[in-house]
Amino acid sequence: MSQRSEAGSDAKPGNRLTVVIAQLDFLVGDIPGNARDILEAARSAERVHGADVVVFPELCLTGYPPEDLLLRPSLDLRIQEALDQLMAAELDAAIVIGLPLREKGLLYNGAAVIDKGRITARYFKQFPPNYQVFDEKRYFAEGTEPCVVDIRGVPVGLTVCEDIWSDGPIESAVAAGAKLILNLNASPYDIGKQARRKALLERKAQANGISIVYANLVGGQDELIFDGGSLVVDQYGQVAMEAPQFSEGLYAVDFTHERHCQPVSQPLPEEPSLPHNIYSALVLGVRDYVNKNGFKSVVLGLSGGIDSALTLAIAVDALGADRVRAVMMPFRYTADMSREDASTQAKTMGVQYEVYSIEPMYDAFMQTLAEPFAGTEPDTTEENLQARIRGVILMALSNKFGAMVLTTGNKSEMAVGYSTLYGDMAGGFDALKDVPKTLVFELARYRNEISPVIPDRVISRPPSAELAPGQEDKDSLPDYAVLDQILNLYVERDYSAEAIIAEGYERADVERVTRLVDVNEYKRRQAPLGIRITERGFGKDRRYPITNGWKIGK
Incomplete structure (x- = not known):
């Protein structure tokens, strides 16, 4: 019933x-x-x-x-x-x-x-x-x-x-x-x-x-x-x-x-391009999160790399240049082109920009840690220390000036744990959390079609965390074009490792990537919120137990 x-x-005249x-x-x-x-x-x-x-x-x-x-x-x-x-x-x-x-x-x-x-x-x-x-x-x-x-x-x-x-x-x-x-x-x-x-x-x-x-x-x-x-x-x-x-x-x-x-x-509107559509979503997400939560401004680490470059563009488009602060925190491994490109973009976009070397703080930490580290070889511990020093600086600026820290990690990195807890993951919101690395490049090129704000070589150079001499992302991960396809099948479409291998991907790559996804759930649980643009974002969409005995491949 x-x-x-x-x-x-009664109905209007003329029905x-x-x-x-x-x-x-x-x-x-x-x-x-x-x-x-x-x-x-x-x-x-x-x-x-x-x-x-x-x-x-x-x-x-x-x-x-x-x-x-x-x-x-x-x-x-x-x-x-x-x-x-x-x-x-x-x-x-x-x-x-x-x-x-x-x-x-x-x-x-x-x-x-x-x-x-x-x-x-x-x-x-x-x-x-x-x-x-x-x-x-x-x-x-x-x-x-x-x-x-x-x-x-x-x-x-x-x-x-x-x-x-x-x-x-x-x-x-x-x-x-x-x-x-x-x-x-x-x-x-x-x-x-x-x-x-x-x-x-x-x-x-x-x-x-x-x-x-x-x-x-x-x-x-x-x-x-x-x-x-x-x-x-x-x-x-x-x-x-x-x-x-x-x-x-x-x-x-x-x-x-x-x-x-x-x-x-x-008359119907023109169908927007996919990059335009996604970029608009990211801008809206940053604007509403910052404004609805009462933050006066945002601060982010601008490294000279593509993730932070795209995040800066999104932040300025969302909030205006007067509410965005960019900080370059160089170390001995930071390339000259990274310093130059970060400075160029910051000036082009009109944001407040500062440079703080992390060298003195790193040396102080290593002096304190000299005794317990004696007899050991340098490894990711020293690399992560650099990221954590940068996180401390950004959080200090956030506390002092009421500026929320925007982190800059992308979905590919979040998936495989290519990030540092309490370092580059320290912050309040991540605009790119659900954006695969290959899409980051596409969105950067799209943003430059509107106006050229991201230096060309930021887009064209090989990605690097610059935490060790000559380091490039490909040293630790498969090529992003391959990585993102494997992640799409495993994370978003629930393929098993064997099913992905059957699609033509190398067994070594697939087993490595799926293992990294599985063992890094604990990191993702501690990551800041980020904008969801796919049907399977990390967060409410995908809720895997940290402690579990599920075996990959099945």
């Missing part, structure tokens, strides 16, 4: 319904602030677009994902206070919001329609996801009923995010009389996600003969990026409107309502 509301006011998608960036946990943003957006949608209904993203009232904030005793009180504020606002348009709803002691991921000062319909999400980064079954019960609400003479079916990826919710809403589907989303970004969304919506709309409004969240939340890209698809499966990715906005679509509820098509 479906949930239906009372009829709203037109104006739907405005509020593709906005909400702050998790700030229920009063989010309610204010909802009201401001609704009033703007009425004033600018003549909205009949304004559709907001999933759980917009709490932000997404609220995680264990949903378990706080005061949740229901705060939600009710926000609802009272929204109902008292005297809006002309109906608003459809996402929020936690409690019914008979159970909490649901829900949607509510507020119209003419009261809640006219409530819907409970039927398929709370529990895979990849999602953990909704920890908090939410499963809804079972469709909801169809009359909005200005149009029977509208409500669904929430995962409901549209599953069979049942849209079909039951259509069976209950819906002529238009509103789908509220907090769908996180990964490479290729927008294409998958379009394909799904086109199939669902065509199969059910109904237009679908897909309203998606935008913004960064810890490691997750919500990219917006809200869509409207007509009953024939054609995209009628596509909002930009990675930017906030109010996007209006007119519908004619006769036999069908048909959107008036709009």
Whole structure:
């Protein structure tokens, strides 16, 4: 049995319904602030677009994902206070919001329609996801009923995010009389996600003969990026409107309502290049993490290498040069070209730039350690000491000036442990944590197409940690082109070592790489958060035990 509301006011002249998608960036946990943003957006949608209904993203009232904030005793009180504020606002348009709803002691991921000062319909999400980064079954019960609400003479079916990826919710809403589907989303970004969304919506709309409004969240939340890209698809499966990715906005679509509820098509944006798409996600992720957590600025170690060069470009594009500080910390193994290239980029990008030699501190440590190290040969201990001294300097600047440390490790390094605990891993956020090394090069070249900020030889020279004489990354690792392909198969596609070898890769390389991935879980657990851009980032996506007896190859 479906949930239906009372009829709203008469349809617009000419049987037109104006739907405005509020593709906005909400702050998790700030229920009063989010309610204010909802009201401001609704009033703007009425004033600018003549909205009949304004559709907001999933759980917009709490932000997404609220995680264990949903378990706080005061949740229901705060939600009710926000609802009272929204109902008292005297809006002309109906608003459809996402929020936690409690019914008979159970909490649901829900949607509510507020119209003419009261809640006219409530819907409970039927398929709370529990895979990849999602953990909704920890908090939410499963809804079972469709909801169809009359909005200005149009029977509208409500669904929430995962409901549209599953069979049942849209079909039951259509069976209950819906002529238009509103789908509220907090769908996180990964490479290729927008294409998958379009394909799904086109199939669902065509199969059910109904237009679908897909309203998606935008913004960064810890490691997750919500990219917006809200869509409207007509009953024939054609995209009628596509909002930009990675930017906030109010996007209006007119519908004619006769036999069908048909959107008036709009010009579609050009398909962005993959590097543009990924780079935009990284910029948004850094901006929101820094700003939402109240940091005044960021500081990073600028080594003259490609990872720190790309991180600096992302930071400046995200925050502005006046909020970015770059520090070169040379040692006896630091090449002249590294010093020159770091200085050149810092000046080109207009950031605060300083040079602090770590030589005196290294010598002091080695003097202290001379007795216990007597009779031993230099090894990675001395290399790691250099990285840890640099980490101490950056953290001291962070503490003194309130600047968050941006680390610069990439996914390839994180995978195989090519990093130093309490050294180059010391910091608050890692923009490149889910970016393979080969993609780092591609993104650096893309950024230089916008304006040449990264010196060419930073991109063309062989990568090196410069922790030993003549050191290059290839001395310790397979070529990155090979390494990243093996990592893709092992980490993101769950191939066994034997299955990867069967794909044509050298047994020695595969066994070495898979072993390094397995034994370095303890490092990754202590790494800073980083932006997720793949379907299998290190963190919420991939949760392996540190202590285990699983054998590679099987």
